[in-house]
Amino acid sequence: MGEARSIRNVYAVILAGGSGRRMNTPTPKQFMMLGGAPVWIHSARKLLGNARVSQLWIGANGDWFDLARQQAEEYMGSGRVMLCEGGADREETLLNTLNAICGHNNVGPDDIVLIHDSVRPFLTGRIIDDVIREMAFCDACNTVVPVNDTVVQSADGKTICGMPVRSELFAGQSPQGFRLQTLLEAFRGLSPAERKQLTETTKVCFMKEISIHIVRGEFFNFKITTPYDWRVAETMLDLLGQ
Numbered sequence: 520m521g522e523a524r525s526i527r528n529v530y531a532v533i534l535a536g537g538s539g540r541r542m543n544t545p546t547p548k549q550f551m552m553l554g555g556a557p558v559w560i561h562s563a564r565k566l567l568g569n570a571r572v573s574q575l576w577i578g579a580n581g582d583w584f585d586l587a588r589q590q591a592e593e594y595m596g597s598g599r600v601m602l603c604e605g606g607a608d609r610e611e612t613l614l615n616t617l618n619a620i621c622g623h624n625n626v627g628p629d630d631i632v633l634i635h636d637s638v639r640p641f642l643t644g645r646i647i648d649d650v651i652r653e654m655a656f657c658d659a660c661n662t663v664v665p666v667n668d669t670v671v672q673s674a675d676g677k678t679i680c681g682m683p684v685r686s687e688l689f690a691g692q693s694p695q696g697f698r699l700q701t702l703l704e705a706f707r708g709l710s711p712a713e714r715k716q717l718t719e720t721t722k723v724c725f726m727k728e729i730s731i732h733i734v735r736g737e738f739f740n741f742k743i744t745t746p747y748d749w750r751v752a753e754t755m756l757d758l759l760g761q
Contacts (some may be wrong), residue, residue, distance in 0.1 A: 523655040527629035528573050530620050530699065531566040535559050535587055535637035536580040536605035536612040548743055549637035551584050554756045558743060559587075560594045561640035567599060568631065569647050574624075578616040580605035590719040610706075610717050615747075626699055635694040636741040641755060642694070648711055650696040659724040660696040663689035669725040692736040695721050705729060719746055 535549045544551065549559040556564075559577070566572050577600065579587035584604055591600050603619040605612035613634065620626065631654045635642065646662055653660045666688040672681035697720070705727040709717075713726055721731050743752050 521656055524567075525629045526571075526631055526655055527623070527627065529569075529571045529631055529633065529651060530624075531567070531572045531575045531633045531694070532578060532613070532616050532620075532634065533559055533563055533570060533575065533635050533637050534578050534605075534609060534612055534616075535583075536578055536609065537727075540643065546586075547583060548749070550590065552582060553640060557590050557592050558640050558752075559637040560590065562635055563591075563595060563600070564636070564640040565642045566635065566647065567595070568644060569651070571651055572633070572647075573598070574620070575599055575600050576601045576603055576616050576620060578603050578605045578612040580612065610714065611721060614706060617699065617706075620699065621703070624718055628698065628700055630699045631696055632699045632702065633694040633696050636742055639693055639740055640743070640752065641737070641739050641741070643737060643740070644742065646736055647694065650694055653732050653734050654696045654698070657732040658698045658701045659721055659728050659731040660666070661721045661731055661733050662692040662694060663733045664692060664736045664740075665689055666736055689733065691719060691721065692740050695719075697724070701729065733753070 533755060543568065550557050563575060566575055576588055579589060579602065581604060588602055591602065603616040606615050615631065650660055650662060666685060668686055670683050670688055671679045672682045672683065702723065705723045708727060709723065717723065724731055739755060741748065743749055
C-alpha cells in the first residue's frame with residue numbers, strides 16, 4: 520500500500536446547488552423534508568459526527584442560498600458549518616467552495632477535502648472513516664459499489680457495440696476524497712474543452728493522470744434523482760426507524 524502520509528485537517532463539502540429538475544418539484548430536492556429534516560441535513564449530520572472533520576461547507580446557488588442558511592441554522596446549530604455562494608454549474612459551485620475554504624484557512628499539502636452529494640442522505644460513518652483512512656495513501660479517492668447487472672454499450676442507442684467485463688465495473692458514489700491543493704491545481708489546469716467533459720469531480724484527477732483509489736460504499740447510499748428514488752428513500756427511513 521505504501522507509506523502513509525500525514526493528514527492535518529479534514530474539510531467536508533456538501534454540494535447543494537442542483538435544481539432538481541428531474542423531480543419536477545418547485546423546491547430542489549436537497550431542501551425538501553425527508554422524515555424530520557431536509558435531505559441534505561441527514562448527510563451533514565453524519566459528516567459532522569466525525570471528530571476529524573474540522574469544517575463543513577455548504578455550496579448553494581443564489582436562488583436557494585437563503586434557504587440553505589435558514590436550514591443550517593435550524594437543524595445544525597454548529598460553529599463548524601459554513602456556507603458559500605455557488606455558481607452556474609456543479610464545477611463552479613465546487614470551485615467557489617474550495618477557494619472559500621482556502622480563503623478562510625491556511626491550507627497546506629496535508630489538508631484533505633471530502634465532497635458529498637446533497638441528495639445522498641444515507642451516508643454512513645463507516646464510509647467516511649474509510650475515505651479518510653485511504654486518503655493517507657493517495658491524492659484522490661472515490662466511493663464505489665460493484666455493478667451487479669450486465670452492462671452493455673451502444674454508440675447509436677439501437678445496437679450493442681460492446682460488453683465490458685462486469686467484474687471490472689463499479690458505480691461511483693460519494694463522498695470523494697482529495698488532497699485539497701492537488702484538486703485545485705488539477706482544476707486550474709483544465710482547458711475549456713476538458714471542463715465541458717466533467718460529470719463528476721474525480722474525473723478532474725483522471726484527466727490529469729492522478730491515481731484515484733477506491734473504497735467500498737453501500738447500495739443504500741444512493742442518490743435521490745427521481746420520484747421513484749424519493750419513495751425508496753421514505754421506505755428506507757421507515758426501515759431505519761428515523
